[in-house]
Amino acid sequence: MYRELNLMTLLLTNDEVESLLSMPEMINELEQAYSDLANNQAINRNRSDTGIPRPDIDANYVFKSMEGGYPRRGVYALRISSDIIQWPSQGARQHRKEKLPALPGNRWLGLVLLFSVENGELLAVLPDGIIQRFRVGATNGLGIKMMSRQDSRRVGLIGSGFQAGTQAMAACAVRPIEKISVYSPTEAKRRAFALEWSKRLGIPVTPAASAEEAVAGADIVMCATNSMQPVINADWLEPGMHLSSLKRFEIPVECYRRADRVAVHTRLWEPDMQMMGEENLPDDSLWAQRKAANGIDWLDQPEIGQLTSGKEPGRTSDREITCFMNNVGLGLQFAAAGALILDKARRAELGRELPLEWFTQTVVS
Amino acid sequence: MYRELNLMTLLLTNDEVESLLSMPEMINELEQAYSDLANNQAINRNRSDTGIPRPDIDANYVFKSMEGGYPRRGVYALRISSDIIQWPSQGARQHRKEKLPALPGNRWLGLVLLFSVENGELLAVLPDGIIQRFRVGATNGLGIKMMSRQDSRRVGLIGSGFQAGTQAMAACAVRPIEKISVYSPTEAKRRAFALEWSKRLGIPVTPAASAEEAVAGADIVMCATNSMQPVINADWLEPGMHLSSLKRFEIPVECYRRADRVAVHTRLWEPDMQMMGEENLPDDSLWAQRKAANGIDWLDQPEIGQLTSGKEPGRTSDREITCFMNNVGLGLQFAAAGALILDKARRAELGRELPLEWFTQTVVS
16 A cells, blocks of 8 residues: 555646646546545535635635545645635626735645545645646536436627636537637727637637627627626527526526536535634524525525536436536645646646655654 | 735745744734634634544545634634544544554644635645644633632643643643642553653652542643544532533533533634535534533633623633533634734744745636
């Protein structure tokens, strides 16, 4: 068991992670991980967000952590972030939260720590920035693979922010996408996005003048914003469409009601949140309200792993309207991504090696 | 705000931590931290234990994490451990769990990561072995300070394992202890403990032939075992005694019933535990059973912070029998210890400095 021990902890950068990650591989790895989870062969510890008010700068300190074990690949992942977060009001975009680059050099702190299920060692420390985008994209890509029509060729994309690119990448990885129409409120941003991603994906990505225009004629509608308000309209839906979302509020209640089939990422549903000084006792009635939010019983919908493992169908006819809601992240995503990256980094001999001894001890605790 | 930024992350060893920590300081710091908690000026994220069966070696992989924020000192702590754990059966000691030193060099992995509430940076990475003993000892020491008679002079100590020494240290830090009588089942072990700790504490520590002998005449009875069964007997109690425990099962139901006053470390009560492949849904009835275990409603007892902050009395007469139960650890303990150690390490210029840049990124996640 200890024969092939790596006595170093690998430290990687975002550039290295980006050079190693590919969307199709990430989607395949996640498909396996979710199926394992559905078969009780993987595990998650739900995300927790713990906040401390910083009234001096009208912000909060928020520490976020989530964990997941993926024994097939021998890894357990802890993903953490330590942020100063503001919730600035900007008219219609009220409640968009913003992580301040509060660290020296305008940097952020988000890390994935990867441990061995074999012997407990700290295998690697990775920044979470690139992984974050890939795992969110890959998850919605998997939703598309499981739920959209196989002949889906057109994507309507709402949003051109930091998640939108990997969303487009993911759709192209699983369906023969020929055209993407992108809308976001700021014209310059959607134009820049269209230009960049036309090149990167090798298919036409064109800016649309409105969300409605982006959705018109689409086989797949991907919402990739951080809006707390609906960004599409149920009147725009057509038979056979697949809707994809990163946030519960992007898609209005009427869309969920009109969909023939809805799946969620996880029934863990939302993080365990607490803020210093607030009443943080579990409130069952509040919880029940949240579960039933948007007029559908979320916890009655299948999880993505039930689709990947074949326990539930993703779609049963070309006329169905389907909807996948990537409600909250899972530590397991970071375990799957981490395993993939670590393997490739070792083969490519990338990364900085730190003595494992730094992170172990001769004293039992 | 960024003026005094330390651009390095400090890495310390257990030897360095031990050279910096003192029990009286640790008790003082915890007293402040618990009072802050009782006044909503500190916060905890409850410990989670997530397990993956390792049937190949008749063990489990267990990842444990807990968090706490201590804004008075500007720190947030994450404490993690990544262990291979066996539950060997050894007759009466069934269910004693054992962390295997599964890492190269027979080592364990237990770490405290200390973050800045000011800007989010990773301030330090510390091994948890020494801190663990000090914070458990200091917590029971604080229980003694709040609840035992001020003129307590004799300690009866049950257990001579790795927690017992710091328990004795803590009692001596807060009361004018003149004599300690120690019992543990293996004669050689209790003799060795008595020898070592007589020297270290500068007072007589004598081995007792039985638990009853150790308890007889004691003002303070400290249980410091990892037993899942009672190690003392209610018939041995005397008026004015203070009982101290690390584990709910060390002290039998009858003792709790006979005590005039019981306090607990935290009403968080026990970790959130889940094991891959087991039914892990929250079970309210099981929870209720656990809360009321041992025939008393644990969540109706004051927490240590209610005592330190003066919201509840620890003792109101010299005749009362008092009992403090250190039911489960808190992340806040590691924040308090971490703040203390970090300050002293900086002043002493101890530790290895790692570039903070290794643990930050230019990409938002």
